[in-house]
Amino acid sequence: MLKCIARRLVLMIVVVLGVTMMTFSIMHLAPGDPAEMIAIAKYGMEDLTQEDIERIRKAEGLDAPVYVQYAKWLSHTARGDFGRSLITGEPVLEEIWYRFPATLKLALAAMMVSLFIAVPVGIISALRQYSLIDYLSMTGALIGVCMPNFWLGLLLILLFSVYLGLFPVCGYGGLRHIVLPALTLGTGMAAIVTRLTRSSMLEVLKQDYITTARAKGLSEKKIITDHALKNAFIPVITVIGLQFGHLLEGTVIVETIFAWPGVGKLLVDSIFARDFALIQGCVLIFAVIFVIVNLLVDISYVYLDPKIRYEKEH
């Protein structure tokens, strides 16, 4: 187990290195001169001279080869210095840190929304297989999977904000602000978890120990709550964990639609502003969170299912 975690931690470092290396090299292959862009941000378009640009190129170390720049960036980052945003001049880490709670809040709210929908619906569908409820919920889940979240977001705004006036169109604030973004973000996950809860529950209900429990004369309610649910939830929890990573990915789009001031919107804004330090910082943060969540999921496996042991690594 410990060996496995150590292995995963090493992989995590490799992932983060790999991803940042990739974005770093793309930034340098990308059209546009970063030195010139910083100069424009600093001095404006009009009084810009070639000397200014060259001076900034030297000062920012942009004249060095890419790998030297990357090594420098890495050593700074390792010490917690992510550089400064080219546009605002604020430290990148502070900007991200400031935005992070909003993203986390949104992702957690979306997860709660999806679980509140998915788990009961999935269980009921499994218990009433081939009933009208089952067909309706499975059709809903199918649509939920194929529904582009950016479209869903717009439709929800159209219905609940424009026509019914129940929730604000966008922005950050109280509970009323989070409802639509959380619904938008949570629907895709709800669809997947509903399907999985249903199929996992169906699978478990076919097992011998359920038949045994029935033969013993246990009440159906007890069979479901004590025997079936516990076992049916193992795959569900795994997927919830894996989906959390995808929720974070979805925040990029949902935050943009609802002008939600989180890291996702920060990433999109920084891409449009070509704010290299900020892009790199956001990508790094996404990578780290994604890998940590995956690691936690894997660890939680072992505790949930005693049958899984990591000694026998493939």
Place this chain on the structure above:
Amino acid sequence: MNGAVVRARPHTYLLTRLNRNKAAVIGLGIILLLAFVAVFAPFLAPHHPYEQNPEQALLPPHPEYPCGTDDLGRCIFSRIIFGTRISLEIGIMVTAITACVGVVMGLIAGYYGRLVDEIIMRLVDILLAFPGLVLALAIAGLLGPGLFNVMLALAVVGWMGYARVVRGAVLAVKEKEFIESAKALGATDFYILTRHILPNVIAPVIVMATLGIGYVVLAAAALSFLGLGVQPPTPVWGAMLNSGKAFMRTAPHLTVFPGLAIMITVLAFNFLGDGLRDILDPRLNEREIE
């Protein structure tokens, strides 16, 4: 293991099985319709997709303009029809590239094993351990807007799944007797890989690629919705939604129809992909045969 898939006449077998799966037939039907629309777009569209008509801006749907008009008075229906071309083009091209790269990588990793395997699979691990859309977004954003850059960004983040599945399948087939005998007869690695191993590992790739087209269409639409895809005035579904956002109060049809087109396309590929999986997945087949 693959015995269930191989029959006397596999193609007829596949079609009969597919025919029995209603969702797959519907999916295939929609896909064929979309392909038809894409090919014959100029004949099907009632208006030219770029034709502006300021006096007729933001009209709701009516017989002349079945999906209404946008802020420049362009026919939404015609733009959606032409948008099918780009969506399918990106979906099919990117999936073809990612599937080819993934299959080749998977074949090499699984067949040669050892260091090559280790290197390729660690690369796969790295890329799979990262949210693909974020990376695609960063790549597309940094390279700048345009069809090629979108396709490149989506291709970079899309090939790993194929490689992993193919590698697993290769490992399962590699030790079989018919590979041994081919080797004994002096067949080259290339011959064995293409003639003996590839046909045996291709089924899951077909399923993945079908589902993959749907995913790519969705991801491309997301990128263009964010303003990073193919640029206006080219008719692209995602970008149409994005520009419709500003007129949500006065012209909601700008928000409704392009999204519907995206969803139907994704749904169709999911239907067909799921159907193909039911037919081609050996595990499911075995269960059925029992």
